[in-house]
Amino acid sequence: MQVIRYPKREEWEKLIQRPTFDTSSLNDTVSAILSDIKQNGDKAVIQYEEKFDKVKLSSLKVEISEIAESEKKLSEELKTAITTACRNIQKFHQSQAFESRKIETTEGVICWQKAVGIEKVGLYIPGGSAPLFSTVLMLAVPAKIGGCKEIVLCTPPDKNGNINPAILYAAKTAGVNQIYKAGGVQAIGAMAYGTESIPKVYKIFGPGNQYVMAAKQLVSLKDVAIDMPAGPSEVQVIADQTANPAFIAADLLSQAEHGPDSQVILTTTDEKLIDNVLAEIEKQLAELPRKEIAEKALVHSKAILLQNTDEIIDLTNEYAPEHLIIETEDYINIADKIINAGSVFLGNYTPESAGDYASGTNHTLPTNGYAKAYSGVNLDSFIKKITFQEISREGIQNLGNTIEIMAENELLFAHKNAITLRLKE
Ligand SMILES: NC(=O)c1ccc[n+]([C@@H]2O[C@H](COP(=O)([O-])OP(=O)(O)OC[C@H]3O[C@@H](n4cnc5c(N)ncnc54)[C@H](O)[C@@H]3O)[C@@H](O)[C@H]2O)c1
Ligand SMILES: N[C@H](CO)Cc1c[nH]c[nH+]1
Ligand SMILES: [Zn+2]
Numbered sequence: 001m002q003v004i005r006y007p008k009r010e011e012w013e014k015l016i017q018r019p020t021f022d023t024s025s026l027n028d029t030v031s032a033i034l035s036d037i038k039q040n041g042d043k044a045v046i047q048y049e050e051k052f053d054k055v056k057l058s059s060l061k062v063e064i065s066e067i068a069e070s071e072k073k074l075s076e077e078l079k080t081a082i083t084t085a086c087r088n089i090q091k092f093h094q095s096q097a098f099e100s101r102k103i104e105t106t107e108g109v110i111c112w113q114k115a116v117g118i119e120k121v122g123l124y125i126p127g128g129s130a131p132l133f134s135t136v137l138m139l140a141v142p143a144k145i146g147g148c149k150e151i152v153l154c155t156p157p158d159k160n161g162n163i164n165p166a167i168l169y170a171a172k173t174a175g176v177n178q179i180y181k182a183g184g185v186q187a188i189g190a191m192a193y194g195t196e197s198i199p200k201v202y203k204i205f206g207p208g209n210q211y212v213m214a215a216k217q218l219v220s221l222k223d224v225a226i227d228m229p230a231g232p233s234e235v236q237v238i239a240d241q242t243a244n245p246a247f248i249a250a251d252l253l254s255q256a257e258h259g260p261d262s263q264v265i266l267t268t269t270d271e272k273l274i275d276n277v278l279a280e281i282e283k284q285l286a287e288l289p290r291k292e293i294a295e296k297a298l299v300h301s302k303a304i305l306l307q308n309t310d311e312i313i314d315l316t317n318e319y320a321p322e323h324l325i326i327e328t329e330d331y332i333n334i335a336d337k338i339i340n341a342g343s344v345f346l347g348n349y350t351p352e353s354a355g356d357y358a359s360g361t362n363h364t365l366p367t368n369g370y371a372k373a374y375s376g377v378n379l380d381s382f383i384k385k386i387t388f389q390e391i392s393r394e395g396i397q398n399l400g401n402t403i404e405i406m407a408e409n410e411l412l413f414a415h416k417n418a419i420t421l422r423l424k425e
Helices: 009-015 021-051 064-073 077-096 131-144 165-174 184-193 210-219 245-256 271-287 293-300 309-319 331-335 352-357 392-410 413-424
Strands: 001-006 104-105 109-117 120-124 151-156 177-183 203-205 234-239 262-270 301-303 323-327 343-346 383-391
Touching: 001 021, 001 271, 009 383, 021 109, 021 184, 021 210, 021 234, 077 131, 077 165, 104 177, 104 392, 109 131, 109 271, 109 392, 120 184, 131 165, 151 184, 165 392, 177 352, 184 203, 184 210, 234 245, 245 262, 245 352, 245 383, 262 271, 262 293, 271 293, 271 301, 293 383, 309 331, 323 331, 323 352, 331 343, 383 392, 392 413
Parallel strands: 001 301, 120 151, 120 203, 151 177, 234 262, 234 323, 262 301, 323 343
Antiparallel strands: 104 109, 109 383
16 A cells, blocks of 8 residues: 655646556457347357356356255355345335425426336346345345336356355345346346347446446447446545544455455545554455455555645545545544545444445445446436426416417427417417
């Protein structure tokens, strides 16, 4: 982890860059796979599964009996944990439900909205380096609450062609049973275009590695909607002398262990805290099973010493982290000034892991600075809102002239006429 002391503002942009990839060759590779999937359907998905996931599949669909069996392969402890997390995620996402109200904008002119679940959605569950069964809950729970009728789930199988039973159990708990063995670009292509086995959907959700991200962005150009760019995980911690260095180190490592392309950042005005956190990281790394991955992520991670809290807040809003943990005495004041972040965790006892698994908020969040413009996945992501209006004869008399004048000035005389005819009647 690099330590940067008192960087000048003009140096910030470079300092907070995410690790970059050669996206030109990435896009070429991904485009080629996508067009193969579009042309050759299941056959191509099976070939790419063999190439990238080293598995020979005879069919892509996970049988209902396999989903039911998953229950027997998990401990009671894990099943209870999945159920508890599912309940909290349900509670929080149900609270986001939209209440429609009829509004009379002018006397006799009534407008309202209706929320309708997107009929067919595709959920991508990463499985390359860790079986992210928690992501199943994060996507399937709001899809169900939102009223999506067809929910398709794709995830890469292991080398024996099996899906991790916790992924199957989480899907079952959330009420999803259309599951397919497909990962990476081939899964995204299959859900975007449809294959013999995998249905085409209207919107694709879910995080993934750089290939998955690139595939989602390419298919979204004309074939299907996507939730947002959710790529390599990241966390920023803002901390002061009241924070616990061991907690901070654990919080930073929790995102570093996701992948070598993850990035973690510590920002503080306390130089001693940086030394203590670095020492803790060394200590905790030694015990970490995913040490090698975390070490790679730490290479492009930073501890940044800043002059004052205002600088920390400005740098944070510029970085727009996926996750922000504020471990300071006055965390509420700082939180009030945060305008760009995916999800914020307040105080010494609110680790980012809580949101990753079970507090109730969603962990599918915008990375790479996209938190400046995107929200994380939430109930709205699975819903479209249709507007309705009903105008009475009296209402059109009240509003008609306004519309006529506007239409005439846009030189759209048929628009004007649609009003004039009714006003005369
Ligand atoms: N932002 C979020 O909300 C969020 C949430 C969870 C996870 N994540 C991130 O998701 C990512 C998961 O990545 P992962 O790799 O473990 O799983 P993954 O499922 O995203 O990727 C695995 C797939 O990548 C494909 N692939 C691998 N090498 C390839 C190559 N050379 N060419 C083409 N395709 C190739 C394979 O098809 C494989 O099935 C991590 O970066 C993690 O940080 C983000
Ligand atoms: N932190 C990840 C999102 O960036 C989500 C996750 C899943 N499991 C553990 N963590
Ligand atoms: Zn995580």
